Amino acid sequence: MSRPAQRRPEYHKINRDLFVLTYGALVAQLCKDYEKDEDVNQYLDKMGYGIGTRLVEDFLARSCVGRCHSYSEIADIIAQVAFKMYLGITPSVTCNNSSRNEFSLILDKNPLVEFVEELPAGRSSLCYCNLLCGIIRGALEMVHLAADVTFLQDRLKGDSVTEIGITFLKKLDEKKYRRKK
């Protein structure tokens, strides 16, 4: 009768809301502390990076994904497994160049902005969800993949979709980071 699995649905939503609301409070606090949008964006990216470096272990433990053989496989896993697992959404993936190292994740829904109607006044360059870019970047680096991750489009800024661009840079030297299994 009182097993957590049978918890009423409202409480499950509260759990997801907790992360989204806490994130909102964080962005609000950073806006108070930093005048320039670029500084807030950078800070969010940096915090995301810290989270990503640890989140990747949690992800690998939960998902048991095998070794990937291409950047496009990795982009698919980020969109279809990781985003689904942590945020409950599945962005679509497109490849942007013929060398197949630039990808976009198109977010149709974005739970992080559920309670955000528009950017605060005077904050038109704020990348509200920049934490996500840092998380992806940090996680990839932990598996020896250097990448640039930025927002290419943002619905909060008036674009029609929210788009995260991932550009894989050359592979980090594996020898340095090889760990015993």
Next chain:
Amino acid sequence: MADAVLFEFLHTEMVAELWAQGPDPGPGGRKMNLSVLEGMGFRVGQALGERLPQETLAFREELDVLRFLCRDLWVAVFQKQMDGQRTHHQGTYVLQDSSFPLLVPMASGLQYLEEAPKFLAFTCGLLRGTLSTLGIESSVTASTAALPTCKFQVVIQQP
């Protein structure tokens, strides 16, 4: 649960970063940074309070409210109930969690005891914020004698 993990990681990062921001590591600076975290927790607690099912808002007695915090709110937020609740004297309650999820990853025992308050500030604010939405003004402090056990002291302001 994956959602809970995201919150836990975000909370850890917030504690690390908002703490590091303090201009002055002395006692004054320390208080200020904990109040930043507590203030954020308060805002979130208020917002969470507003999303609670309607029937929870019709509490008759203070004790019902405290029970709600220990059981329903704690389960919603941390997927477990608190272990105990005691009333010290009218308006003062001590809520105990012997395995507080935000302290569990840190350590067990006496290591990092000094760091523990930073990890409790947000949750104190959360409790205070939720109570505020339920129409109750309070002050909430937390203490820990050994990780991951901690106690939240809720003092209800009499009108």
